[in-house]
Amino acid sequence: MFFIAGFGYILVMFVRRKIASLMPELKAYAIALSQNLDEAEDLVQDAFQKALGSKKTPSKISDLKPWMFRIIRNQYIDQKRKEKTRLEYSEEVIRLYSDEPSHTPAIMEEILVRQALTKVTTQEREILYLVDVLGLKYAEAAIVLGIPSGTVMSRLSRARKSLLDEVEQTNITPLHQMSKSNGSE
Known part of the structure; x- marks a missing residue:
C-alpha cells in the first residue's frame, strides 16, 4: 500500500x-x-x-x-x-441610468423582443438564452442541455422563428420601420 x-x-x-x-x-x-x-x-x-x-x-x-x-x-x-x-x-447600466430619452428604435425593439420571449415555450426560451443571449456555442449548449449539437441547431432555428412570429404579431411597429415606410429615410 x-x-x-x-x-x-x-x-x-x-x-x-x-x-x-x-x-x-x-x-x-x-x-x-x-x-x-x-x-x-x-x-x-x-x-x-x-x-x-x-x-x-x-x-x-x-x-x-x-x-x-x-x-x-x-x-x-x-x-x-x-x-x-x-x-x-x-x-446597459450606463444606458439605463443616463438622462437620454429611452424611446429610441433599439430600445423599442428590445422591449418587443423581451415581451415576445415571455410568450415562447420554456424550451425555446432556454435555447435562445443559452446561444443568443449568453453566447454559448452549439456544442456547449448541447452539453448543458444533454442533447446532440444538431438538435441544438434545429431547436434554435425553430425558437428563433417562433420568437420572430411573436414579435411580428404585436401591433407595435418599430420607429425605424415607420420612417422607412413613410419614405422619410
Whole structure:
C-alpha cells in the first residue's frame, strides 16, 4: 500500500516537473493569444493550477503538452467571454441610468423582443438564452442541455422563428420601420 501511494506521489512530481518544463512555450502561446504580458502570465498560472488540481491528467506524457495548450486556450476564451459580458452589462447600466430619452428604435425593439420571449415555450426560451443571449456555442449548449449539437441547431432555428412570429404579431411597429415606410429615410 505504501509503495502505491509513494508511486502516486512520484508520478505527480514528475507531471509537475514536466509541466514546469513547458512554461516557456506555454507563456509564449499565452502571449500570442492575449497580446499582453501580464494577462499571459495570469493565463499560464491559472492553467498550471487547473492542471495540478485536475483529477484526470493525460496518461501519456506526450499528451501533456497539447492538454496544457488546450487549458490555456479555454481559459483565454472564458476570460474574454466574461470581459464581454461585463462590458455589455456596464454599457446597459450606463444606458439605463443616463438622462437620454429611452424611446429610441433599439430600445423599442428590445422591449418587443423581451415581451415576445415571455410568450415562447420554456424550451425555446432556454435555447435562445443559452446561444443568443449568453453566447454559448452549439456544442456547449448541447452539453448543458444533454442533447446532440444538431438538435441544438434545429431547436434554435425553430425558437428563433417562433420568437420572430411573436414579435411580428404585436401591433407595435418599430420607429425605424415607420420612417422607412413613410419614405422619410
